[in-house]
Structures are given as C-alpha cells and as structure tokens.
Amino acid sequence: MSAGRKILIVGPSWVGDMVMAQSLYKRLRRQDPDAELHVLAPGWSRPVLERMPEISRTIEQPLGHGEFGFFARRRLGRALRAEKYSQAIVLPRSFKSALVPLFAAIPLRTGFRGEMRYGVLNDIRAFDEARLNQTVKRFVALGARPGDSEIPEIDPPRLETTPEQRLGTLERFQLDATEDGVAFMPGAEYGPAKRWPIGYFADLAVRLNRVGIAVRILGSGKERKFGNTIAKATEGSLTRNFCGETSLAEVADLLSASKAAVTNDSGLMHMAAAVGTQVIALYGSSSPGFTPPLTETKRVFYLDIECSPCFQRECPLNHFRCMREISVDSVCSAVVTALGGTRAGATHG
Numbered sequence: 001m002s003a004g005r006k007i008l009i010v011g012p013s014w015v016g017d018m019v020m021a022q023s024l025y026k027r028l029r030r031q032d033p034d035a036e037l038h039v040l041a042p043g044w045s046r047p048v049l050e051r052m053p054e055i056s057r058t059i060e061q062p063l064g065h066g067e068f069g070f071f072a073r074r075r076l077g078r079a080l081r082a083e084k085y086s087q088a089i090v091l092p093r094s095f096k097s098a099l100v101p102l103f104a105a106i107p108l109r110t111g112f113r114g115e116m117r118y119g120v121l122n123d124i125r126a127f128d129e130a131r132l133n134q135t136v137k138r139f140v141a142l143g144a145r146p147g148d149s150e151i152p153e154i155d156p157p158r159l160e161t162t163p164e165q166r167l168g169t170l171e172r173f174q175l176d177a178t179e180d181g182v183a184f185m186p187g188a189e190y191g192p193a194k195r196w197p198i199g200y201f202a203d204l205a206v207r208l209n210r211v212g213i214a215v216r217i218l219g220s221g222k223e224r225k226f227g228n229t230i231a232k233a234t235e236g237s238l239t240r241n242f243c244g245e246t247s248l249a250e251v252a253d254l255l256s257a258s259k260a261a262v263t264n265d266s267g268l269m270h271m272a273a274a275v276g277t278q279v280i281a282l283y284g285s286s287s288p289g290f291t292p293p294l295t296e297t298k299r300v301f302y303l304d305i306e307c308s309p310c311f312q313r314e315c316p317l318n319h320f321r322c323m324r325e326i327s328v329d330s331v332c333s334a335v336v337t338a339l340g341g342t343r344a345g346a347t348h349g
Contacts, residue, residue, distance in 0.1 A: 006036040021139050184205065
C-alpha cells in the first residue's frame with residue numbers, strides 16, 4: 001500500500017458493527033500509517049467514530065437504513081469526486097451501499113460478492129463463510145491487499161474516553177465518580193429473542209442495590225420502558241434509567257466509568273468491551289462465536305441448548321429456554337466477582 005492514500009469506507013448501519021469496524025481501520029493504518037480514512041455512515045454514528053483516532057473524517061449518509069435513494073446517492077458520490085479517493089471499501093453487502101463509491105469515480109472499489117455488484121465493485125472478494133466465521137473477521141479481511149488471504153490477529157476496538165470526558169459526563173448526570181456502578185443494557189434492537197427477561201434484570205438490580213451497588217440503565221428511547229420496569233422494582237435512588245437520555249459519546253463515558261456491564265448481545269455490549277469495562281454478556285438466539293465481545297475481561301453466559309443459536313427475532317418454539325434458564329443467581333455471582341467478590345448478601349434472592 002502506497003503511503004498517504006485516501007480511503008473511503010462505507011460503514012455499517014448497526015452500533016455493534018460500527019464499533020467492530022474499528023479493527024479494520026486499525027489494520028489499514030498499520031499497513032499505511034499516513035493513510036487518510038474517511039467513513040460514510042449514518043448520522044447517529046458520528047459520536048462513536050469521533051472516539052476512533054484512526055478516522056480523519058466522518059461523512060453523513062443522508063439516507064435512513066433500508067432506503068434506496070438512488071438520486072441522493074448519486075448526488076453525494078459526485079460531490080465526493082473532489083476528494084480523489086484511491087480506494088473505497090464497502091462493508092455492507094447490498095447493491096445500494098456500493099453506489100456512492102461508483103458515482104464518486106473511485107478507481108478501486110473493494111467489497112464482498114453480494115447483491116449483483118459486478119460492475120459496481122471492481123475488487124470483489126470471495127465470501128468464505130467458514131473462514132470468515134466472525135463479523136469482525138469479515139471487516140478486517142476487506143483490508144487485505146489483493147491476493148493476501150491471511151487474516152491477521154484481530155486488533156480489538158478501543159474507543160477513546162479521557163478522564164475529563166468521563167468526569168464531565170458523570171457531573172452532567174449528577175453521578176458520584178467514587179461509587180461502584182454497574183451498567184445494565186437490557187435492550188437488543190434485533191428482537192426479543194436476544195433479550196434476557198426484564199424481570200431477571202429487575203431482580204438483579206434489587207440484589208445489587210441491597211448491598212450498595214448502583215445500577216445505571218443504558219439504551220435508546222425505545223428501551224426506556226425496560227429501564228422504567230427495572231427502576232420501579234428497586235424503589236430507590238441507587239438505580240437510574242438513562243435510556244433515551246444520552247448520546248452515544250455519553251454512553252461510552254458512562255460505560256468506561258462503570259465497574260461492569262450486564263448486557264444482551266447488542267451494540268452497547270460492543271461499546272462496553274471497547275472502553276475496557278468488564279462485560280457480562282448474555283446470549284440466547286445469537287452466538288458468542290459469531291459476535292463475541294472483543295475483550296479479555298468478559299464472562300459470557302450461553303447455554304448452547306439444542307435449538308440455539310436460531311438467529312430469530314422471536315423464539316420460534318415459544319419456550320425461550322436459551323435465556324430463561326440463565327439464572328439471576330449465576331449472573332449476580334459474576335457481577336460480584338467482577339467487583340472484587342466482597343458483596344455478601346447479593347447473590348441470593
């Protein structure tokens with residue numbers, strides 16, 4: 001790779017994928033430390049990308065998830081011709097995601113074989129599902145030079161959070177920087193089959209509050225109802241529901257200030273891993289082999305029963321055993337261990 005190339009990356013549309021894509025950016029910068037990386041991504045992702053030092057510029061995708069918007073993509077692509085990109089790397093596998101690089105007249109347009117993208121991409125990589133058995137591997141593989149089939153050791157995502165940023169966010173939400181706080185992420189945008197029962201989260205919050213551990217519930221506005229259910233069960237000030245009240249940058253700060261995070265397989269789980277929080281991850285319909293939290297400080301709960309992973313939005317068998325049989329006792333024990341193991345009275349309901 002020649003020094004100082006300018007590369008456009010068409011980013012993914014999900015929070016977790018956007019975080020995992022940082023491993024690709026790290027590979028590109030290792031190969032060319034002077035490379036200038038621009039990411040075309042949804043507007044909501046800007047606070048996440050701003051915490052990635054590898055990125056030089058974020059370009060807002062003017063269309064919502066699923067919108068085709070041919071003429072909008074053509075206008076944007078033509079406007080980007082002045083950037084004179086050397087290469088585009090298209091992470092999504094859809095036809096429409098490759099249009100902006102085409103209209104931007106980028107000479108090398110790289111991506112996996114997907115929805116009839118011949119002629120739109122001109123550096124089409126074979127998609128080997130067995131070899132590329134994790135999302136992060138698929139992203140990193142697209143950073144390879146043509147002909148290089150080896151997947152390097154994955155450099156995990158690491159979102160920047162400075163002490164000043166953390167303190168500023170804690171002060172903004174009137175949180176004590178010295179308290180033992182645990183983050184809860186009870187949502188999962190994909191569907192209910194990925195969510196540990198909300199009553200279990202509520203039971204866990206009650207137990208943790210009982211021994212003086214604060215709970216901070218994080219998520220989108222759509223998940224505020226989950227946070228309200230948990231907070232109502234605790235009937236105290238040690239549980240706070242921040243769902244819908246924070247930017248993603250503030251979520252990163254709150255996670256980095258938390259001792260541990262109890263989370264479904266979700267975008268915020270990947271953010272927790274990327275800021276160094278101890279992750280306690282709960283898997284049901286999805287697989288920790290495919291989208292694991294990319295951190296060494298983790299405890300993964302996955303029962304691997306006969307019908308999982310099914311990758312369905314709702315339990316197709318209506319028993320939801322894969323999540324229901326992950327006990328509150330076992331998760332609470334994992335939280336206490338993450339906090340140093342000295343919280344007698346929390347591990348039993």
